[in-house]
Amino acid sequence: MKNSRIDFNTQWNSLCLKKCNKEKRKETTQDDLCRETLSISDNLPVRCVGGWAMQKIFHLIQYFGIFTIGMKSKWQGNINYIEICSGPGRCVNRENGEEFNGTSICIIEHQASEYLKKILFFDYNEKVVDTLNKRISARNAINAKAYIGDYNKPNDICDKIIEETKGVGLNLVFIDPTDCSVPFTLLKKIKERIKNVDFIVNFAIRTDVNRNIRNAVLHSETHQNVVKKYTTFLGSNDFFNNPKVIETANKGSQQDLRKLFRDEYMNSLKKIGYSHFDFKPIENYYDLVFASSHETGIKFWSKANAIGFDGQRSLF
Numbered sequence: 001m002k003n004s005r006i007d008f009n010t011q012w013n014s015l016c017l018k019k020c021n022k023e024k025r026k027e028t029t030q031d032d033l034c035r036e037t038l039s040i041s042d043n044l045p046v047r048c049v050g051g052w053a054m055q056k057i058f059h060l061i062q063y064f065g066i067f068t069i070g071m072k073s074k075w076q077g078n079i080n081y082i083e084i085c086s087g088p089g090r091c092v093n094r095e096n097g098e099e100f101n102g103t104s105i106c107i108i109e110h111q112a113s114e115y116l117k118k119i120l121f122f123d124y125n126e127k128v129v130d131t132l133n134k135r136i137s138a139r140n141a142i143n144a145k146a147y148i149g150d151y152n153k154p155n156d157i158c159d160k161i162i163e164e165t166k167g168v169g170l171n172l173v174f175i176d177p178t179d180c181s182v183p184f185t186l187l188k189k190i191k192e193r194i195k196n197v198d199f200i201v202n203f204a205i206r207t208d209v210n211r212n213i214r215n216a217v218l219h220s221e222t223h224q225n226v227v228k229k230y231t232t233f234l235g236s237n238d239f240f241n242n243p244k245v246i247e248t249a250n251k252g253s254q255q256d257l258r259k260l261f262r263d264e265y266m267n268s269l270k271k272i273g274y275s276h277f278d279f280k281p282i283e284n285y286y287d288l289v290f291a292s293s294h295e296t297g298i299k300f301w302s303k304a305n306a307i308g309f310d311g312q313r314s315l316f
């Protein structure tokens with residue numbers, strides 16, 4: 001399909017040690033930025049990632065292109081892309097040393113980015129934000145900027161978005177954390193204050209939730225921190241009080257439990273005004289959860305997901 005090809009600017013980074021396991025990464029990375037090598041394309045820091053990261057970026061960017069082109073003439077040029085947990089813009093695959101563009105740089109290099117009024121990135125790590133701003137400047141992307149922002153402080157992030165966008169237009173918000181630590185109040189506040197928002201959330205259901213959820217349901221008194229974390233993430237404690245959840249944790253499969261967890265998230269999204277949902281599994285790691293208050297969003301999402309990542313891979 002035309003336009004489905006994404007240029008990741010893939011290059012081999014010969015200084016990547018490759019195959020660093022979790023233990024080794026404690027020495028070789030700081031806040032997931034590699035200490036051993038810088039980017040071979042611009043000599044700036046790179047984020048150490050697993051091989052599946054490119055798949056996530058691929059699906060996000062497919063949606064971004066279809067959404068932006070489809071909506072550009074309907075909002076008088078007031079379309080914004082906002083990413084929370086932006087990373088530094090360049091990644092290195094720890095398995096094979098392949099270096100490639102992260103979500104943020106793929107967005108600003110996409111031909112559709114010229115139709116956006118504002119492209120705003122947030123990350124709580126100063127070095128990450130500084131690095132990303134250097135990459136944005138190098139590309140002369142005048143509608144883009146990275147800011148320090150902590151997802152635990154939703155109002156600060158909303159203040160900055162409103163300052164930049166004047167609270168006008170249609171917004172695509174992508175939230176890309178590594179686990180289920182993002183409080184639901186972030187989404188609630190964004191929807192309340194920014195109004196016209198579609199969300200894509202990296203939902204760490206196949207790692208974080210998979211490992212911890214059964215024990216949290218069955219032994220909540222000894223797993224209070226985990227229960228608190230998921231209650232904050234889901235935006236309610238209905239999940240832990242649901243008899244079906246308790247029965248499934250006792251007798252059901254992990255897949256059934258994951259489905260109930262995801263359903264609870266959708267319930268919270270419904271309460272803040274969303275009616276169209278879907279999700280795209282990214283291997284055995286996470287789901288990209290999509291939420292829109294308009295059926296056009298889901299049509300775009302289905303169209304975007306009809307384009308397979310494997311086709312992209314085989315073109316390299």
Ligand SMILES: C[S@@+](CC[C@H](N)C(=O)[O-])C[C@H]1O[C@@H](n2cnc3c(N)ncnc32)[C@H](O)[C@@H]1O
Pocket residue numbers: 031053057084085086087088089090091101102103104122123124125128149150151152176177178
């Ligand atoms: C999975 S990475 C982002 C990767 C990036 N979106 C990409 O695909 O190229 C997660 C990012 O979240 C940031 N982060 C972690 N905790 C955060 C918080 N409380 N608020 C904002 N950002 C946070 C980290 O610094 C890291 O850069």
